[in-house]
Amino acid sequence: MAFHHAQHANSLNQSLADLNGDINVSFEFFPPSTPEMEQILWSSIQRLQPLNPKFVSVTYGANSGVRDRTHSVIERIQQETNLVAAPHLTLVDASDEELLELAKHYWNSGIRNIVALRGDLPEGSPKPTRFANDLVRLLKSVADFDISVAAYPEVHPDAANAQADLIHLKRKIDAGANRAITQFFFDIESYLRFRDRCVTAGIDVEIVPGILPVTNFKQLKRFAGMTNVSLPRWLHRQFDGLDDDPGTRSLVGANVAIDMVKVLSREGVKDFHFYTLNRAELTYAICHTLGVRPQVKAE
Incomplete structure (x- = not known):
């Protein structure tokens, strides 16, 4: 019995200690639309910077006002x-000439990383004729940017099918493109299957999981509906009865994200x-909790 307990204690301790900061993280922000939101953004950037x-x-939004805010946030981070700093850049509502100018401006300002996306099409727009792979090619024609593109483990809502979506990712x-960052997901199996299919298709870059820490499950259901993301039954159960309890929702959301990262980390x-x-x-x-902490300077 004592041996059994010792074994159990060892496996538990191993589970708690199996991540010691041996992972890399990146963070996404969006440009604020009010002075109050701007304050929240900058305090968040300052809080996360030491990691x-x-x-x-x-x-990056399709309309020029949001674009200007993106540029000013990027410049201030710089x-x-x-x-x-890695600005998002989209094809929507921008000509190749405008994009070339912007790419040159970014490179000359010291920006070396870009997230290249087709962008959301405005309501009622015709079928697109330019895609994210065209934007990647355009950026690489200006300079050797480090480019991230989007990937969709559960298939892009506009894609004809999973195979067509995978072919499109391979084109990018x-x-x-240097890496793909996935749409947020909660079905880990769908990510792992997608990663395997990427390897089979000859896609040899890192497929970086996009992790969305959940604080508002109602909002998440709306996001998921728009983006073709499935919410497993276990996730519904986790947040059941917490509509009016934001404190507990945050604890549950953190726990879900930590568990996901631990499982994915064990998968390499x-x-x-x-x-x-x-x-x-x-x-x-x-x-x-995952061991990603500020560097302690040696005395």
């Missing part, structure tokens, strides 16, 4: 922090991209 992420990305990699995943929704608390707590 030494590989890069931080800033999302000027005021030691973080590697063949055009010069080393890089994780966190969709922060501009809030640092949950992402910081998750990273801390």
Whole structure:
């Protein structure tokens, strides 16, 4: 009996200690639309900066007002922090000439990392004729940017089928993309199957899982409905009865994300991209638990 307990204690201790910071993280933010949201964004950036992420990305809207806010956030990150800033860039509502100019401007400003996306099509727009692989090619024609593109373990909502979606991802990699970052997901099997299919298709870059720490399950259900993401039954059960209990929701959300990263890490995943929704608390707590912590300077 004592031997059984000792074995159990060892496996439990191993489970708690199996991540000691041996992972890389990156964070996504979005440009704020109000002074209050701007304050929240910058306090989040300052809070997460000491975790030494590989890069931080800033999302990009189709209309010019949001674009301008993206540029100003990127420039401020460049000027005021030691973080590697990676602006999102989309084809929607921008000509090749405008994109070439912007790419040159970014390169000349010291930006070396870009997240290249087709972008969401405005309501009622015709079928697209340019795709993210065209944007990757355009960027690489300007300079040797480090380019991330999007991947969809549960298939892009606009794709004809899973195979067509995979072929499209391969085109982006063949055009010069350095890594793919996935849409958020909760079905780990779907990610692992997708990663295997990428290998079979000759896609040899890192498929970085996108992790969304959940604080608001109602909002998550709306996101998931728009993006073709399945929410497993166990996840519904985790958040059941917590609509009016934000504190417990945060604890549950952190626990879900930690468990996901632990399982994925055991499957050989080393890089994780966190969709922060501009809030640092949950992402910081998750990273801390996983062993991603500020570097302690030697005396």
